[in-house]
Amino acid sequence: MTVEPTRDEAESTGDASEPAGGDAAEERLRRWRLVLGGDPADGTGHPLTGRDAAMDKALTALYGKETAPRGGRDRAAGLGGSAPAVARWLGDIRTYFPSSVVQVMQRDAIDRLGLATLLLEPEMLEAVEPDVHLVGTLLSLNQAMPETTKETARAVVRKVVEDLEKRLAARTRATLTGALDRSARVTRPRHRDIDWHRTISANLRHYLPEYRTVVPERLVGHGRASRSVGREVVLCVDQSGSMAASVVYASVFAAVLASVPSIATRLVVFDTAVADLTDRLDDPVDVLFGTRLGGGTDINRALAYCQSRITRPAETVVVLISDLYEGGIRDEMLRRVAAMRAAGVGFVTLLALSDEGAPAYDREHAAALAALGAPAFACTPDHFPEVMAAAIERQPLPIPDAG
Secondary structure, eight states: OOOOOOHHHHHHTTOOSSOGGGOHHHHHHHHHHHHHOSOGGGOOOOOOOHHHHHHHHHHHHHHOOOSSOOSTTOOOOSSTTOHHHHHHHHHHHHHHSOHHHHHHHHHHHHHHHOOGGGGGSHHHHHHSOOOHHHHHHHHHTGGGOOHHHHHHHHHHHHHHHHHHHHHHHHHHHHHHHHHHHHHTOBSSOOGGGBOHHHHHHHTGGGEETTTTEEOOSSOOBOOOOOSSOOEEEEEEEEOSGGGHHHHHHHHHHHHHHHTSTTEEEEEEEESSSEEEOGGGTTOHHHHHHTOOOOSOOOHHHHHHHHHHTOSOGGGEEEEEESOOOOOSOHHHHHHHHHHHHHHTOEEEEEEEESTTOOOSOOHHHHHHHHHTTOOEEEEOTTTHHHHHHHHHHTOOOOOOOOO
């Protein structure tokens, strides 16, 4: 004999997604009531109790209208300016909603309600759900952050960074190590260095059926393993406010690249000034707290610095991560890219390195770079290893479908 849970029992276990007793119409009204809020004009006639009422209260605090609307469809918070009230609200939404929804609501609270300054308080930081966007907000507040909050902020940032490294590091190292091995293949290998699979594939046209064998006129092999640097990678990252998520991901990837012995990695961040953070790459959290989100953009100055540090153009890949809104000298920027390309530098332009896709960007500059052989496109973190592998092997870049 099975017993169907009551509505209150289902809500108490957090399983409120299935209609109680199979009442689909009632469940639809419940969902619409939560979406529309408590305005008398919601039209559902469905009262909320228990867990649903608490969820509605949490949503109303963020998205609900003021008791006395300021006109039009303006909305405002029901959280006030109290840090304890906000901390309680953060705890509530973590109780009622999954982590992905909590992160969206936190971002909305920061953007819509002006709660960024409250993140300067340790008790607030301890209550939030860490994610890449929260890290970007904390970095933008870094200069104003009191000493009592900085350690808590670093702990929040470190958690996000460690989670990203677990997700991205192993695959990135494997992909780039394979690309370096392939780019080191030689055509006159010693016997023990012959790659027989590729050698046979390259010589199939020389198959002799009467002898049932392939005559290998061209040998393909791997270069001898070397401890020397095989490639140099320069990540040149725009740290203007709109690029916050890209800065976080780029810092993590820079630390991962720096851990590959045969890749010499340099990380340069810029706004209207340029900062070389290469000496901090052993700890991406230090890298992130060395950035300064916000300000203008001078891509030309940043590329001039990167260009001055290149000693082996044919073995160097420059990755510019920027929305391309240049505040410096546009024509000189393009001339620098053209000069690097002519010298043999691999050049990759990423409009964003994030999960959100391409942001607003300067299309005229993107088209000009594409004409120089450096097409500009947005890249997700999961796709970044393949982009870098292609750049290292000097293969066509795997540009994602714009659609």
